[in-house]
Amino acid sequence: MSAGxxxxxxxxxxxxxxxxxxxxxETRMLLRNGEQLLLTVIIxxxxxxxxxxxxxxxxxxxxxxxxxxxGILALAVMSTAFTGQAIATGFERRYxxxxxxxxxxxxxxxxxxxxxxxVLVTEVLQVVLLTVIAFALGWxxxxxxxxxxxxxxxxxxxxxxxxxxxxxxxKAEATLAAANLVFxxxxxxxxxxxxxxxxxxxxxxxLNLLPISALSGGLRDVLQEGASMxxxxxxxxxxxxxxxxxxxxxxxxxE
Amino acid sequence: xxxxxxLPSPGRRPxxxxxxxxxxxxxxxxxxxxxxKTAVDGLDLTVGAGTVTAVLGPxxxxxxxxxxxxxxxxxxxxxTVRVLGLDPVADAARLKPRIGVMLQSGGVYSGARADxxxxxxxxxxxxxxxxxxxxxxxxxGSCGRTTYRRLSGGQQQRLALAMAVVGRPELVFLDEPTxxxxxxxxxxxxxxxxxxxxxxxxxxxxTHFMDEAxxxxxxxAIVDAGKVxxxxxxxxxxxxxAENTLRxxxxxxxxLGSLLKALPDGTAAAELTPGxxxxxxTIDPQLLATVTTWCAQHGVMPDxxxxxxxxxxxxxxxxxxxxxxx
Numbered sequence: 001m002s003a004g005x006x007x008x009x010x011x012x013x014x015x016x017x018x019x020x021x022x023x024x025x026e027t028r029m030l031l032r033n034g035e036q037l038l039l040t041v042i043i044x045x046x047x048x049x050x051x052x053x054x055x056x057x058x059x060x061x062x063x064x065x066x067x068x069x070x071g072i073l074a075l076a077v078m079s080t081a082f083t084g085q086a087i088a089t090g091f092e093r094r095y096x097x098x099x100x101x102x103x104x105x106x107x108x109x110x111x112x113x114x115x116x117x118x119v120l121v122t123e124v125l126q127v128v129l130l131t132v133i134a135f136a137l138g139w140x141x142x143x144x145x146x147x148x149x150x151x152x153x154x155x156x157x158x159x160x161x162x163x164x165x166x167x168x169x170x171k172a173e174a175t176l177a178a179a180n181l182v183f184x185x186x187x188x189x190x191x192x193x194x195x196x197x198x199x200x201x202x203x204x205x206x207l208n209l210l211p212i213s214a215l216s217g218g219l220r221d222v223l224q225e226g227a228s229m230x231x232x233x234x235x236x237x238x239x240x241x242x243x244x245x246x247x248x249x250x251x252x253x254x255e
Numbered sequence: 256x257x258x259x260x261x262l263p264s265p266g267r268r269p270x271x272x273x274x275x276x277x278x279x280x281x282x283x284x285x286x287x288x289x290x291x292k293t294a295v296d297g298l299d300l301t302v303g304a305g306t307v308t309a310v311l312g313p314x315x316x317x318x319x320x321x322x323x324x325x326x327x328x329x330x331x332x333x334x335t336v337r338v339l340g341l342d343p344v345a346d347a348a349r350l351k352p353r354i355g356v357m358l359q360s361g362g363v364y365s366g367a368r369a370d371x372x373x374x375x376x377x378x379x380x381x382x383x384x385x386x387x388x389x390x391x392x393x394x395x396g397s398c399g400r401t402t403y404r405r406l407s408g409g410q411q412q413r414l415a416l417a418m419a420v421v422g423r424p425e426l427v428f429l430d431e432p433t434x435x436x437x438x439x440x441x442x443x444x445x446x447x448x449x450x451x452x453x454x455x456x457x458x459x460x461x462t463h464f465m466d467e468a469x470x471x472x473x474x475x476a477i478v479d480a481g482k483v484x485x486x487x488x489x490x491x492x493x494x495x496x497a498e499n500t501l502r503x504x505x506x507x508x509x510x511l512g513s514l515l516k517a518l519p520d521g522t523a524a525a526e527l528t529p530g531x532x533x534x535x536x537t538i539d540p541q542l543l544a545t546v547t548t549w550c551a552q553h554g555v556m557p558d559x560x561x562x563x564x565x566x567x568x569x570x571x572x573x574x575x576x577x578x579x580x581x
Binding site: 003004005006007008009010011012013014017018021022025028029032033091092095096097099100102103104105106107255 | 326327328348351352353354356358360361362363364365366367371375376378379380381382384388418420422423424425450451453454455456
């Protein structure tokens with residue numbers, strides 16, 4: 001490189017370009033990670049195919065896929081917005097990625113916006129894939145698409161808040177273990193593949209307040225039962241979103 | 256003593272103290288505590304524009320805390336910090352595009368490739384350097400498609416350095432840029448720092464290598480226990496400490512009284528053994544010329560003439576009573 005190569009000419013790129021670049025990078029990192037793909041793509045797809053075709057769990061009246069598809073969509077949201085995001089962000093914090101980006105022209109809010117956009121891009125890919133699989137299995141969804149969209153967005157906000165809270169406060173290894181454990185517990189107890197009415201009444205009313213149950217229940221109300229707007233479930237997700245994002249904003253440590 | 260020939264380079268001033276233009280870093284009375292531990296304890300530091308300043312000290316002296324306060328990561332418990340005239344915390348948004356930062360370690364997605372991360376950092380800036388040329392310059396082409404976590408320590412260091420300069424900053428902070436590098440990679444990093452200075456970039460680096468500070472820095476701030484105990488050019492610091500020594504041999508019984516009259520006050524001369532002479536004092540080029548001129552006038556051939564100047568290592572030991580690298 002010749003003389004004058006390094007002559008100072010500083011300046012931040014336009015905000016839109018920074019967010020675009022950051023979102024693209026975050027999405028690539030998400031999709032390149034094998035464990036993440038297992039969690040976000042392979043497990044939901046396998047569960048959908050397995051439980052729709054093999055009669056393991058009594059899913060009530062109607063086709064299994066009509067019961068399972070909404071639950072698996074909820075699982076997909078949780079896997080990306082909560083588990084995947086918590087683990088990835090926890091390690092980015094641990095390895096100084098968040099710190100280094102903090103010294104770049106990219107504002108912190110723009111970094112978090114990019115993370116959210118990367119989660120949304122991944123979710124769109126998941127929803128498309130799982131919808132195609134579900135249709136192939138004979139799925140016949142009903143209901144208001146707007147209600148579905150609202151549930152997915154509020155669910156993403158709720159799970160992102162909880163995932164970032166975990167990533168920004170615990171050690172990376174603790175986040176890794178806890179996020180996977182929570183994923184597994186909520187998979188079983190959150191109405192994803194096991195109908196909530198299999199649980200005793202008292203337990204059920206508590207479980208119904210979990211964000212995963214609110215999301216899977218809401219999606220099922222709309223897609224399976226044709227409900228127009230599941231206000232109760234939306235309200236539960238909104239409360240989780242406010243609590244989760246609020247606590248994350250307050251307690252998140254960048255280093 | 257200096258391992259490099261004194262090549263004329265634009266940023267290099269003959270004497271070390273920042274002068275003329277406005278300083279790029281002004282730290283005064285900085286205090287930073289972590290719980291009961293005081294990491295930085297009333298530190299003052301001034302960095303002149305266009306200079307390379309080395310913050311030199313042992314591990315735990317407060318170097319990284321000081322640098323990271325300048326970078327806006329830490330809020331001072333007391334004192335003021337101004338970088339390019341800005342408050343690193345309050346004016347962060349205006350400051351960050353203008354500085355380049357190399358952390359002591361990490362800072363890259365473990366699944367990202369070197370070129371991918373560098374390209375990304377370039378996209379965050381308005382007028383970045385040419386990425387392929389920078390990759391070539393720092394020998395990062397050999398990283399290929401390897402992701403960050405599988406790069407060697409040296410490759411990771413060079414990537415971090417590239418990330419610090421790709422945005423064409425006015426001021427670069429390098430936290431131990433050559434720690435863990437082999438001698439060849441270390442030289443390559445030194446060359447880049449010199450090129451930055453030649454192009455008008457100010458550089459602040461921390462190091463616990465004396466030779467690095469001596470070879471690179473216009474100005475050295477010696478930090479110990481959270482304070483700057485001395486600051487100046489390597490030459491000034493080495494001159495300011497204990498006396499230096501000039502030795503030569505000649506015929507026995509020279510008239511040292513006559514020699515001393517030609518030399519500045521405070522210079523001492525002795526004939527240690529017959530024909531072996533030692534002169535102590537401020538040994539500078541002028542003094543050396545005076546001695547050889549005197550020898551010429553007296554028909555003396557000074558054999559084995561040698562100058563022993565103090566190194567920063569001696570200065571550090573003298574100032575702190577401790578070895579730099581214990």
